[in-house]
Amino acid sequence: MKLVAVTSCPTGIAHTYMAAEALEQAGKAAGVEVHVETQGSAGSTPLDPALVASADGVIYAADLEVKDKQRFAGKPFVDVGVKKAVHDAPGVIAAAVAAVEQAPAHDAPAPAAAPVSTSAGGQAPAGDRGAGAGTKVRQWLMTGVSYLIPFVAAGGILIAVSFMLAQIAWGGAEGAIEVTGVPVEDVVGAFDVASLQDWAVVLNATGSAAFGFLVPVLSGFIAYGIADRPGLVPGFVGGATAVLVGAGFLGGLVTGFLAGFLALWISRWNVPRGVRGIMPVVVVPLLSSLVVGIVMLVLVGRPIAAAMDGLTSWLNGLSGANLVLMGALLGAMMGFDLGGPVNKVAYTFAVTGLATEGLTTGAVQYQIMAAVMGAGMVAPLALALATTVRKRLFTHAEQENGKAAWLLGLSFISEGAIPFAAADPWRIIVSSLVGSSVTGALVMAFGSSVVAPHGGVWVLPLIGNPLGFLVAVAAGMVVTALLVIVLKTAKHDPLVEADRAADERDLVAA
Incomplete structure (x- = not known):
């Protein structure tokens, strides 16, 4: 049997490729030929059309809308979240095999207009192929966020570097405020290569320009997730009008969904043949942009x-215990499902907060981003530490995963802890919750901040109060590692014992 698969996750960094590898390995173990197309942040290389045509079935392991889904029309498929493929790849392969075996016999491909929608359980699969409204909304929202993150990363790092240079150029922390007040036109007209002040102003202006796309990109690609290409123009226009009236990312969310549904509805109008050619390039973008602009403005x-002003004022008004409590809550969310929906809610809250107009260095939104980043590093680092100091509590495979978890944790890739959580859910998740909340609270208490939305220790020079940030991460890591060790020690684990016995047998045989 031959299966093709598509994997994707909101950030397109870890789950996408972990799921692909897991499916390929599970397929090999089951004697099934599996070919995977990863639709990640680095782009994707589409599967060979001949390969798709010869495939018996399809696996969708995606949290985003699958690109060019019509390629797979007429083939039996299963549709699961990307985490399901990471945690239970053999089960997903088995479900796909069952879907193929249960599908009606066909000698020729089924027509594209009537694709087979068989799942292993005989029920409608997830995603836009029968998913509930909540799943669809989350997929559309995550599509927008996934395209938003690179803009935040580029703009945030440029702004953070400009703040660093400004503090040197103007001599003190007030330099980060001074740089935002210098007209960029004055610097461009007489740019001095040797002037740190000029460089700080130019980098700040470039980063701010990248930030200026945040709301339109969020809105545009939410609409794209709903309506495909017809949603792009009204989505971007709606996002731009949201910025124009000061509605911020909340306005971008509204215009993204409005533009997407409106463009989808208009594109499905039954119009005369002579009008069809101009529908996608004139009628759909014109009418949908007109309506979205009027509604928003x-x-x-x-x-x-x-509402955005109220939210910003509330965040900026937080201090002391309230700020620490928010850090603990966000930290717990980051540690709860290690890259899953709850984790992504906290991360999205932090990233979209960076789109707020008029932020200055040390703003609460930057502290929130630091708390979320620090908390997201804790679980993989803690499990790497635990597998180092108490090897006997972990299987050989977990010990190997622990070595890789060091780098993943330092790089703010929470998914490095997933193999451990999959094998021992409640002990790992409870420990992760506690340790991550400790880190989130401490980051807030120390006042650490960061403009970059990703990077972990590799963006440490861009973090405000980096020493406090490292102390907070280390504290959470130690707390989580200790809890994991205590909980695993308190209960006999037959898997670990079996693995140790197998190692001893291999050693004796050798």
């Missing part, structure tokens, strides 16, 4: 802008 823009 005239009807809902001001109320949403008022």
